[in-house]
Amino acid sequence: MTVQASEAPLSRYVRPASTEEALDLLATGNWRILAGGTDFFPAQGNRPIRDDILDINGLEELVDLHHRDDHLFIGARATWSQILRAELPPAFDALKLAAREVGSVQIQNRGTIAGNLCNASPAADGVPPLLALDAEVELASLAGRRILPLDAFLLGSRQTARQPGELLTGLRIPTTSTTGVSHFLKLGARSYLIISIAMVAVRVAVGQDGRIEEVAVAVGACSAVAQRLRRLETALIGRRVGDDALAAVADWPFDELTPIDDVRATAGYRRKAAAELVRRALRQAHEQMVRDPSLEGRVAA
Ligand SMILES: Cc1cc2nc3c(=O)[nH]c(=O)nc-3n(C[C@H](O)[C@H](O)[C@H](O)COP(=O)(O)OP(=O)(O)OC[C@H]3O[C@@H](n4cnc5c(N)ncnc54)[C@H](O)[C@@H]3O)c2cc1C
Structure with a gap:
Protein backbone atom coordinates (compact mmCIF):
# COMPACT_ATOMS: atom_id res chain seq x y z
CA MET A 1 0.00 0.00 0.00
CA THR A 2 1.33 3.44 -0.89
CA VAL A 3 1.31 5.88 1.97
CA GLN A 4 0.32 9.37 0.88
CA ALA A 5 2.55 12.17 2.12
CA SER A 6 -0.38 13.61 4.08
CA GLU A 7 -0.82 10.27 5.93
CA ALA A 8 2.83 10.07 7.03
CA PRO A 9 3.04 10.66 10.80
CA LEU A 10 4.35 14.10 11.71
CA SER A 11 7.48 14.24 13.81
CA ARG A 12 7.22 15.92 17.20
CA TYR A 13 9.51 18.59 18.67
CA VAL A 14 9.54 19.14 22.44
CA ARG A 15 11.71 21.25 24.71
CA PRO A 16 11.07 20.12 28.29
CA ALA A 17 11.81 22.51 31.17
CA SER A 18 13.01 19.90 33.68
CA THR A 19 14.96 16.66 33.69
CA GLU A 20 11.93 14.85 35.17
CA GLU A 21 9.77 15.97 32.26
CA ALA A 22 12.50 14.94 29.79
CA LEU A 23 12.75 11.46 31.36
CA ASP A 24 8.95 11.03 31.29
CA LEU A 25 9.00 11.82 27.57
CA LEU A 26 12.04 9.62 26.84
CA ALA A 27 10.16 6.69 28.38
CA THR A 28 7.34 7.09 25.87
CA GLY A 29 9.03 6.58 22.54
CA ASN A 30 12.01 6.79 20.28
CA TRP A 31 13.23 10.37 20.69
CA ARG A 32 16.37 11.87 19.17
CA ILE A 33 18.08 14.12 21.70
CA LEU A 34 19.24 17.55 20.55
CA ALA A 35 21.86 19.52 22.50
CA GLY A 36 24.09 22.05 20.68
CA GLY A 37 23.21 20.47 17.34
CA THR A 38 26.77 20.74 15.95
CA ASP A 39 26.93 16.99 15.26
CA PHE A 40 23.18 16.48 14.97
CA PHE A 41 22.49 18.85 12.06
CA PRO A 42 25.57 18.06 9.92
CA ALA A 43 24.67 14.34 10.24
CA GLN A 44 21.10 15.14 9.16
CA GLY A 45 22.28 16.89 6.00
CA ASN A 46 19.49 18.08 3.70
CA ARG A 47 17.09 15.25 4.58
CA PRO A 48 13.85 16.30 6.26
CA ILE A 49 13.66 15.42 9.95
CA ARG A 50 11.24 12.49 10.39
CA ASP A 51 12.17 11.63 13.99
CA ASP A 52 10.75 12.96 17.21
CA ILE A 53 13.15 15.56 18.63
CA LEU A 54 13.71 16.09 22.33
CA ASP A 55 15.58 19.37 22.70
CA ILE A 56 17.40 19.52 26.05
CA ASN A 57 18.23 23.23 25.81
CA GLY A 58 15.51 24.05 28.36
CA LEU A 59 17.10 21.96 31.13
CA GLU A 60 18.72 24.73 33.16
CA GLU A 61 19.86 22.33 35.91
CA LEU A 62 22.28 20.68 33.44
CA VAL A 63 24.16 23.86 32.44
CA ASP A 64 26.67 24.26 35.23
CA LEU A 65 29.89 22.74 36.49
CA HIS A 66 29.90 22.31 40.27
CA HIS A 67 31.71 20.44 43.00
CA ARG A 68 29.79 17.63 44.68
CA ASP A 69 31.02 15.38 47.53
CA ASP A 70 33.89 13.56 45.86
CA HIS A 71 33.79 14.77 42.29
CA LEU A 72 33.37 17.69 39.91
CA PHE A 73 30.04 17.46 38.06
CA ILE A 74 29.96 18.79 34.49
CA GLY A 75 26.32 19.16 33.42
CA ALA A 76 25.28 17.71 30.07
CA ILE A 83 35.16 24.66 30.15
CA LEU A 84 37.58 27.24 28.79
CA ARG A 85 36.24 29.91 31.16
CA ALA A 86 36.05 27.70 34.26
CA GLU A 87 38.65 27.97 37.02
CA LEU A 88 40.05 24.47 37.17
CA PRO A 89 43.33 22.95 38.41
CA PRO A 90 46.20 22.08 36.01
CA ALA A 91 44.93 18.50 35.70
CA PHE A 92 42.22 20.01 33.46
CA ASP A 93 44.66 21.85 31.17
CA ALA A 94 44.47 18.98 28.65
CA LEU A 95 40.66 19.28 28.53
CA LYS A 96 40.96 23.06 28.07
CA LEU A 97 43.51 22.63 25.27
CA ALA A 98 41.15 20.17 23.58
CA ALA A 99 38.23 22.60 24.05
CA ARG A 100 40.19 25.34 22.30
CA GLU A 101 40.72 23.05 19.29
CA VAL A 102 37.11 21.92 18.82
CA GLY A 103 36.00 23.51 15.54
CA SER A 104 35.85 27.28 15.96
CA VAL A 105 34.67 29.67 18.68
CA GLN A 106 31.11 29.44 17.31
CA ILE A 107 31.19 25.63 17.60
CA GLN A 108 32.72 25.86 21.10
CA ASN A 109 29.90 28.21 22.16
CA ALA A 120 30.99 8.62 19.86
CA SER A 121 33.29 9.54 16.98
CA PRO A 122 36.71 7.83 17.16
CA ALA A 123 38.13 11.33 16.56
CA ALA A 124 36.15 13.09 19.33
CA ASP A 125 38.64 15.49 20.89
CA GLY A 126 37.05 15.42 24.33
CA VAL A 127 37.60 11.73 24.94
CA PRO A 128 41.39 11.45 25.58
CA PRO A 129 41.52 14.30 28.16
CA LEU A 130 38.44 12.92 29.92
CA LEU A 131 39.89 9.39 29.97
CA ALA A 132 43.04 10.89 31.51
CA LEU A 133 40.80 12.38 34.25
CA ASP A 134 39.08 9.01 34.89
CA ALA A 135 35.76 10.61 33.88
CA GLU A 136 32.47 8.85 34.51
CA VAL A 137 29.13 9.49 32.83
CA GLY A 156 32.82 1.50 19.55
CA SER A 157 32.67 3.89 16.64
CA ARG A 158 29.25 5.63 17.01
CA GLN A 159 28.22 3.12 19.71
CA THR A 160 27.56 3.87 23.36
CA ALA A 161 26.07 2.02 26.31
CA ARG A 162 23.19 4.52 26.51
CA THR A 178 42.39 16.01 39.61
CA THR A 179 46.03 15.93 40.75
CA GLY A 180 49.12 16.69 38.68
CA VAL A 181 49.63 18.56 35.42
CA SER A 182 48.21 17.65 32.03
CA HIS A 183 48.70 18.35 28.37
CA PHE A 184 46.84 17.67 25.08
CA LEU A 185 48.19 17.55 21.55
CA LYS A 186 46.23 17.06 18.35
CA LEU A 187 47.62 16.33 14.91
CA GLY A 188 45.58 17.24 11.84
CA ALA A 189 46.27 18.17 8.24
CA ARG A 190 45.97 21.88 9.15
CA VAL A 200 47.07 12.50 22.93
CA ALA A 201 46.29 13.59 26.48
CA VAL A 202 48.63 12.98 29.40
CA ARG A 203 48.26 13.68 33.11
CA VAL A 204 51.23 13.25 35.44
CA ALA A 205 51.58 13.62 39.21
CA VAL A 206 54.81 13.15 41.19
CA GLY A 207 55.36 12.08 44.79
CA GLN A 208 57.55 13.74 47.44
CA ASP A 209 60.62 12.07 45.90
CA GLY A 210 59.87 13.68 42.51
CA ARG A 211 59.12 10.33 40.87
CA ILE A 212 55.98 9.65 38.89
CA GLU A 213 53.29 8.49 41.27
CA GLU A 214 50.29 8.71 38.96
CA VAL A 215 50.18 8.90 35.18
CA ALA A 216 47.50 8.69 32.51
CA VAL A 217 48.27 8.46 28.80
CA ALA A 218 45.25 8.45 26.46
CA VAL A 219 45.36 8.30 22.67
CA GLY A 220 42.49 9.15 20.30
CA ALA A 221 41.78 8.56 16.60
CA CYS A 222 44.12 5.54 16.59
CA SER A 223 41.51 2.90 17.49
CA ALA A 224 37.71 2.67 17.25
CA VAL A 225 37.51 4.25 20.70
CA ALA A 226 40.18 6.42 22.29
CA GLN A 227 42.05 4.46 24.93
CA ARG A 228 44.39 4.65 27.89
CA LEU A 229 47.77 2.98 27.33
CA ARG A 230 47.77 1.07 30.61
CA ARG A 231 50.96 -0.93 29.97
CA LEU A 232 52.92 2.22 29.14
CA GLU A 233 51.50 3.91 32.24
CA THR A 234 52.74 1.02 34.41
CA ALA A 235 56.20 1.33 32.83
CA LEU A 236 56.29 5.05 33.68
CA ILE A 237 55.41 4.73 37.37
CA GLY A 238 58.45 5.34 39.60
CA ARG A 239 60.43 7.11 36.87
CA ARG A 240 61.49 10.74 37.01
CA VAL A 241 59.59 13.05 34.66
CA GLY A 242 61.92 14.30 31.94
CA ASP A 243 64.67 12.17 30.39
CA ASP A 244 64.02 9.09 32.56
CA ALA A 245 60.33 8.93 31.51
CA LEU A 246 61.13 9.77 27.90
CA ALA A 247 63.65 6.90 27.79
CA ALA A 248 60.82 4.49 28.67
CA VAL A 249 58.74 5.86 25.81
CA ALA A 250 61.60 5.93 23.26
CA ASP A 251 61.37 2.27 22.23
CA TRP A 252 57.79 1.63 23.32
CA PRO A 253 56.00 -0.43 20.60
CA PHE A 254 52.57 1.24 21.04
CA ASP A 255 51.06 -2.11 20.07
CA GLU A 256 47.95 -1.41 22.19
CA LEU A 257 46.82 0.91 19.37
CA THR A 258 44.90 -0.40 16.36
CA PRO A 259 44.89 2.53 13.93
CA ILE A 260 42.96 2.47 10.68
CA ASP A 261 44.05 3.43 7.15
CA ASP A 262 41.80 6.15 5.75
CA VAL A 263 41.88 9.26 3.60
CA ARG A 264 43.48 11.25 6.39
CA ALA A 265 46.45 8.94 7.15
CA THR A 266 47.74 5.37 6.99
CA ALA A 267 47.72 3.14 10.06
CA GLY A 268 51.54 3.16 10.17
CA TYR A 269 51.67 6.95 10.07
CA ARG A 270 49.05 7.20 12.82
CA ARG A 271 51.01 4.86 15.11
CA LYS A 272 54.24 6.86 14.61
CA ALA A 273 52.38 10.15 15.04
CA ALA A 274 50.76 8.95 18.28
CA ALA A 275 54.15 7.86 19.65
CA GLU A 276 55.67 11.26 18.86
CA LEU A 277 52.69 13.09 20.40
CA VAL A 278 53.05 11.06 23.61
CA ARG A 279 56.74 12.01 23.81
CA ARG A 280 55.98 15.69 23.19
CA ALA A 281 53.09 15.77 25.67
CA LEU A 282 55.26 14.20 28.38
CA ARG A 283 57.99 16.73 27.62
CA GLN A 284 55.47 19.55 28.01
CA ALA A 285 54.22 18.10 31.28
CA HIS A 286 57.82 17.99 32.53
CA GLU A 287 58.37 21.65 31.61
CA GLN A 288 55.15 22.64 33.41
CA MET A 289 56.34 20.82 36.54
CA VAL A 290 59.76 22.49 36.46
CA ARG A 291 57.99 25.89 36.47
CA ASP A 292 55.47 24.90 39.17
CA PRO A 293 56.47 26.58 42.50
CA SER A 294 54.22 24.21 44.47
CA LEU A 295 56.55 21.33 43.58
CA GLU A 296 59.40 23.12 45.47
CA GLY A 297 62.21 21.96 43.22
CA ARG A 298 61.14 18.31 43.36
CA VAL A 299 61.36 18.14 39.57
CA ALA A 300 64.75 18.85 37.99
CA ALA A 301 65.00 20.78 34.71
C1 LIG B 1 32.43 22.89 11.82
C2 LIG B 1 32.53 21.84 12.89
C3 LIG B 1 33.77 21.57 13.46
C4 LIG B 1 33.90 20.60 14.44
N1 LIG B 1 35.13 20.37 14.97
C5 LIG B 1 35.28 19.40 15.91
C6 LIG B 1 36.57 19.13 16.45
O1 LIG B 1 37.57 19.76 16.12
N2 LIG B 1 36.67 18.15 17.37
C7 LIG B 1 35.58 17.42 17.79
O2 LIG B 1 35.74 16.54 18.64
N3 LIG B 1 34.36 17.68 17.31
C8 LIG B 1 34.18 18.65 16.38
N4 LIG B 1 32.93 18.89 15.87
C9 LIG B 1 31.80 18.10 16.33
C10 LIG B 1 30.92 18.72 17.45
O3 LIG B 1 31.02 20.12 17.47
C11 LIG B 1 31.25 18.20 18.85
O4 LIG B 1 31.24 16.79 18.87
C12 LIG B 1 30.26 18.76 19.92
O5 LIG B 1 30.86 18.64 21.17
C13 LIG B 1 28.90 18.06 19.90
O6 LIG B 1 28.07 18.61 20.89
P1 LIG B 1 26.58 19.11 20.60
O7 LIG B 1 26.06 19.65 21.87
O8 LIG B 1 26.53 20.01 19.43
O9 LIG B 1 25.87 17.72 20.25
P2 LIG B 1 24.58 17.45 19.34
O10 LIG B 1 24.93 17.66 17.91
O11 LIG B 1 23.40 18.17 19.85
O12 LIG B 1 24.39 15.88 19.64
C14 LIG B 1 25.35 14.94 19.23
C15 LIG B 1 24.83 13.54 19.52
O13 LIG B 1 24.76 13.30 20.90
C16 LIG B 1 23.41 13.04 21.33
N5 LIG B 1 23.26 13.75 22.60
C17 LIG B 1 23.62 15.03 22.86
N6 LIG B 1 23.46 15.31 24.16
C18 LIG B 1 22.96 14.19 24.74
C19 LIG B 1 22.60 13.85 26.08
N7 LIG B 1 22.72 14.74 27.09
N8 LIG B 1 22.15 12.60 26.33
C20 LIG B 1 22.07 11.68 25.33
N9 LIG B 1 22.39 11.94 24.04
C21 LIG B 1 22.84 13.19 23.75
C22 LIG B 1 22.52 13.57 20.21
O14 LIG B 1 21.32 12.85 20.13
C23 LIG B 1 23.41 13.31 18.99
O15 LIG B 1 23.31 11.96 18.59
C24 LIG B 1 32.76 19.86 14.88
C25 LIG B 1 31.50 20.15 14.31
C26 LIG B 1 31.40 21.12 13.33
C27 LIG B 1 30.03 21.40 12.72
Missing part, protein backbone atom coordinates in the same frame (compact mmCIF):
# COMPACT_ATOMS: atom_id res chain seq x y z
CA ARG A 77 24.62 21.17 28.65
CA ALA A 78 28.07 22.53 29.55
CA THR A 79 29.76 23.79 26.40
CA TRP A 80 33.40 23.81 25.38
CA SER A 81 33.46 27.59 25.99
CA GLN A 82 32.28 27.07 29.57
CA ARG A 110 27.18 25.75 21.05
CA GLY A 111 28.77 22.30 21.24
CA THR A 112 28.56 20.38 24.50
CA ILE A 113 31.06 17.93 25.95
CA ALA A 114 28.23 15.47 26.53
CA GLY A 115 27.23 15.70 22.85
CA ASN A 116 30.83 14.99 21.85
CA LEU A 117 30.74 11.79 23.93
CA CYS A 118 27.26 10.66 22.84
CA ASN A 119 28.17 11.14 19.19
CA GLU A 138 25.82 9.81 34.66
CA LEU A 139 22.83 8.32 32.84
CA ALA A 140 19.29 8.93 34.07
CA SER A 141 16.00 7.28 33.18
CA LEU A 142 12.67 6.66 34.94
CA ALA A 143 14.34 3.54 36.40
CA GLY A 144 16.92 5.70 38.23
CA ARG A 145 20.50 6.85 37.71
CA ARG A 146 23.58 4.84 36.86
CA ILE A 147 27.23 5.82 36.67
CA LEU A 148 29.57 4.31 34.10
CA PRO A 149 33.31 4.85 33.62
CA LEU A 150 33.80 6.63 30.29
CA ASP A 151 35.60 3.64 28.78
CA ALA A 152 32.58 1.45 29.58
CA PHE A 153 30.20 4.01 28.06
CA LEU A 154 32.02 4.23 24.72
CA LEU A 155 31.58 0.83 23.08
CA GLN A 163 19.88 2.65 26.55
CA PRO A 164 16.61 3.91 25.02
CA GLY A 165 14.90 6.06 27.63
CA GLU A 166 18.23 7.25 29.11
CA LEU A 167 19.54 10.80 29.13
CA LEU A 168 23.19 11.55 29.78
CA THR A 169 22.79 14.11 32.56
CA GLY A 170 26.46 14.90 33.11
CA LEU A 171 30.05 13.86 33.66
CA ARG A 172 31.76 13.21 36.96
CA ILE A 173 35.48 13.78 37.49
CA PRO A 174 36.62 12.09 40.72
CA THR A 175 38.48 14.55 42.96
CA THR A 176 41.22 11.94 43.38
CA SER A 177 41.95 12.24 39.64
CA SER A 191 45.73 23.97 12.29
CA TYR A 192 42.01 24.84 12.55
CA LEU A 193 38.63 23.22 11.86
CA ILE A 194 40.18 19.83 11.39
CA ILE A 195 39.36 16.24 12.23
CA SER A 196 42.21 14.68 14.22
CA ILE A 197 44.61 12.18 12.64
CA ALA A 198 45.88 11.40 16.13
CA MET A 199 45.60 13.09 19.53
